[in-house]
Amino acid sequence: MKKNILFVINPISGGKSKLNFAEKVFKHLNLNLFEPSFEFTKWHGHGIELASKGLADGMDIIVAVGGDGTINEIASVLEGTKFTMGIVPFGSGNGLARSLNIPLNEVGAIKRLNNLHYHSIDSGLFNNRKFFNIAGIGFDALISTRFAENVKRGFWGYFKTSISEISNYKHQKYRIEIDGKLIEREAFMISLANSSQFGNNAHIAPFASLDDGFLDVCIVKPFPIYQFPVLGYRMFSKSTHKSKFVEILKAREIKITREYPSAVHLDGEPIQMGVELNISIKPLSLKLLN
Structure with missing residues (x-):
């Protein structure tokens, strides 16, 4: 069965346009493996709401499309669950993506998802x-x-x-x-x-x-x-x-x-x-x- 994959996109992260991002996903994502959908964040913290709704709607994978702040919002929802997160880096520094050796260009990062390679990482708690x-x-x-x-x-x-x-x-x-x-x-x-x-x-x-x-x-x-x-x-x-x-x-x-x-x-x-x-x-x- 195809995996339902939601891309949560921060439209202003990194100062780069995301208007044609969905087009690139349909071109480079393996559509035999994935059924993609898309949401755009509209305010700080909106990624948390969109990720929570995505899980309720039956998403298997939620991809943060943005910088470390966007990643934090999505990961905060998925951490400690059985669900999986992906990253397409679009930030100004991309610290976590660089540490994970994720390609910094969106086409490379999208193609990387097709490998279905799973990896678990630690997370930190800071005053909860x-x-x-x-x-x-x-x-x-x-x-x-x-x-x-x-x-x-x-x-x-x-x-x-x-x-x-x-x-x-x-x-x-x-x-x-x-x-x-x-x-x-x-x-x-x-x-x-x-x-x-x-x-x-x-x-x-x-x-x-x-x-x-x-x-x-x-x-x-x-x-x-x-x-x-x-x-x-x-x-x-x-x-x-x-x-x-x-x-x-x-x-x-x-x-x-x-x-x-x-x-x-x-x-x-x-x-x-x-x-x-x-x-x-x-x-x-x-x-x-x-």
Whole structure:
């Protein structure tokens, strides 16, 4: 029997048009295996509603067509179920898709679905909110907030915003409990990495794995501002672990207490949270068509 496959499309992700996307699906998807249908998101969070409705309507597979934020919405519905998710990357960074070696062009990603290759990955919980690529506290959460305020996305948008914000940014003190062991750190930012990279091949946690049952806790300590380009270089050369300003620890359960409430980000999407943060890993809880 054919599998019912729903493509949930974010029409504005990555700044790229999706008007002819359905035409490409009918041309490159194996229609002997799949019966496709399509929905477009119309507001932030709409993907959650569309994915939930898709499951109720008997869909076997739901494909996120967009960036990490769109993926997060669809995956949040499918995680912990028997249903399968697919990804056609259309974001500005495509961190999760890159980590899964999914082709970044839509034709290649559509054709990849025809292989019917299934793979399960871990997912993260952050104060009961789900994430699948990287969550963050501190400077990267601030930059995610600026992006949500309609700053131009993509690598150069990230770079320019970072430069404009870094001189005024104040680090915090954190109490961090890693699988029951307490440490205290001053930090510029803390990343909770399920995959190795934010996107655009900027690797904050070079050895993070999507299916090892651990999160990589990446603590970036305060550093002289002239070291900022060096840390950027280390991310793109997968060598952050060699920096004296970066500490990386693997963990299943993390409790963080910070000095004051502020934004965190979950897969690049900012959300305000308080001083007490509880993060954990759910091993192999999301089934992907990859």
